[in-house]
Amino acid sequence: MVALTSLSPAPPRPSLTPAAPRRRPSPRGRTYSRSIRILRAATVEDAAPGADDYHSTVRSLNSRGRHVPRKSLGQNYMLNSKVNEELVAAAGVEEGDVVLEIGPGTGSLTAALLEAGATVFAVEKDKHMATLVKDRFGSTERLKVIEEDITKFHIRSHFIPFMKEKHHATEKPAKVVSNLPFNVSTEVVKLLLPMGDVFSVVVLMLQDEMAVRLADASIQTPEYRPINLFVNFYSGAATRVSNRLRQQKKEPEYKFRVDRENFFPRPKVDGAVISFKLKNSEGYPPVAPKTFFSMVNSAFNGKRKMLRKSLQHLCTSSEIEAALHNIGLPVTARPSDLTLDDFVRLHNHLVEV
Numbered sequence: 001m002v003a004l005t006s007l008s009p010a011p012p013r014p015s016l017t018p019a020a021p022r023r024r025p026s027p028r029g030r031t032y033s034r035s036i037r038i039l040r041a042a043t044v045e046d047a048a049p050g051a052d053d054y055h056s057t058v059r060s061l062n063s064r065g066r067h068v069p070r071k072s073l074g075q076n077y078m079l080n081s082k083v084n085e086e087l088v089a090a091a092g093v094e095e096g097d098v099v100l101e102i103g104p105g106t107g108s109l110t111a112a113l114l115e116a117g118a119t120v121f122a123v124e125k126d127k128h129m130a131t132l133v134k135d136r137f138g139s140t141e142r143l144k145v146i147e148e149d150i151t152k153f154h155i156r157s158h159f160i161p162f163m164k165e166k167h168h169a170t171e172k173p174a175k176v177v178s179n180l181p182f183n184v185s186t187e188v189v190k191l192l193l194p195m196g197d198v199f200s201v202v203v204l205m206l207q208d209e210m211a212v213r214l215a216d217a218s219i220q221t222p223e224y225r226p227i228n229l230f231v232n233f234y235s236g237a238a239t240r241v242s243n244r245l246r247q248q249k250k251e252p253e254y255k256f257r258v259d260r261e262n263f264f265p266r267p268k269v270d271g272a273v274i275s276f277k278l279k280n281s282e283g284y285p286p287v288a289p290k291t292f293f294s295m296v297n298s299a300f301n302g303k304r305k306m307l308r309k310s311l312q313h314l315c316t317s318s319e320i321e322a323a324l325h326n327i328g329l330p331v332t333a334r335p336s337d338l339t340l341d342d343f344v345r346l347h348n349h350l351v352e353v
């Protein structure tokens with residue numbers, strides 16, 4: 001039986017010493033990793049119906065022939081129903097909410113969302129898991145399962161009509177709650193954050209390291225990257241009041257760490273839950289996102305270079321120096337010295353040149 005550890009609060013984040021994988025010889029003389037051994041052993045276990053613990057997860061996986069979790073699809077299933085409940089609570093899901101869930105897997109988080117009274121639109125890439133989750137909740141009208149790859153799926157054209165139908169006349173925005181496959185998390189974050197007209201809150205289980213980088217990276221640190229500017233552009237408090245509000249409540253919010261022992265099979269890294277409050281377009285900085293992020297990416301291509309050098313394809317270095325001077329920054333500034341507001345002002349000065 002795998003040991004489940006409880007949720008760990010966000011700060012401080014103690015470092016964990018990963019347990020050495022236990023191995024035992026297989027009947028054919030090969031060795032199985034611990035997770036596969038657990039999968040085999042559990043087929044004979046009796047699980048409490050409906051409980052999303054280790055036994056029921058494995059039972060679901062075995063229900064239509066033995067299904068070995070696929071690493072390429074980031075199939076690390078949640079064993080701890082408490083974590084699912086915390087994910088649902090982090091998004092403030094309530095009766096009547098419409099929620100997008102990416103990768104329902106065995107449906108353990110889906111069950112917690114339905115239990116909270118939500119209507120769920122679930123997108124699952126694995127045909128086997130999509131069928132499994134459809135079978136599990138077959139009779140409810142509060143669930144739609146689509147077998148698709150979220151990175152290729154046109155969310156707007158499928159989700160908005162569903163949301164309108166389920167919300168009837170209300171204008172209430174939807175939410176996203178998901179235990180994401182770690183391998184597509186950056187792509188999914190980039191896909192979802194600019195959708196503030198559809199979603200108010202996005203709560204995701206990510207790799208802990210990524211959640212920390214998104215929530216904590218500040219200027220003049222090596223972790224500060226274009227993705228942090230992207231996150232601040234599309235989520236958090238509106239720019240005009242951002243600095244003051246951010247001091248009151250950090251955005252995005254790192255909610256809690258989830259030890260790797262809570263997943264099956266156990267990944268090599270811990271997970272963490274992060275919450276983004278999406279802005280709608282009135283809250284975006286006053287720039288065209290396409291040209292703005294093209295400038296930001298160019299600036300960070302030469303991360304250690306001064307902006308007067310790395311942005312030379314846009315303007316002459318003296319024009320860049322003048323723009324930096326005009327916005328109150330040293331002419332020798334590097335990209336990691338600039339906040340989102342600084343970049344916006346620099347962009348607008350350079351565009352006007």
Ligand SMILES: C[S@@+](CC[C@H](N)C(=O)[O-])C[C@H]1O[C@@H](n2cnc3c(N)ncnc32)[C@H](O)[C@@H]1O
Nearest residue numbers: 076077078103104105124125126149150179181
């Ligand atoms: C980390 S598991 C989470 C499963 C379940 N929600 C849970 O908490 O146990 C990720 C799930 O996402 C699915 N998945 C992987 N890549 C996907 C993609 N590109 N689009 C949609 N689903 C995907 C996997 O098949 C798997 O079911």
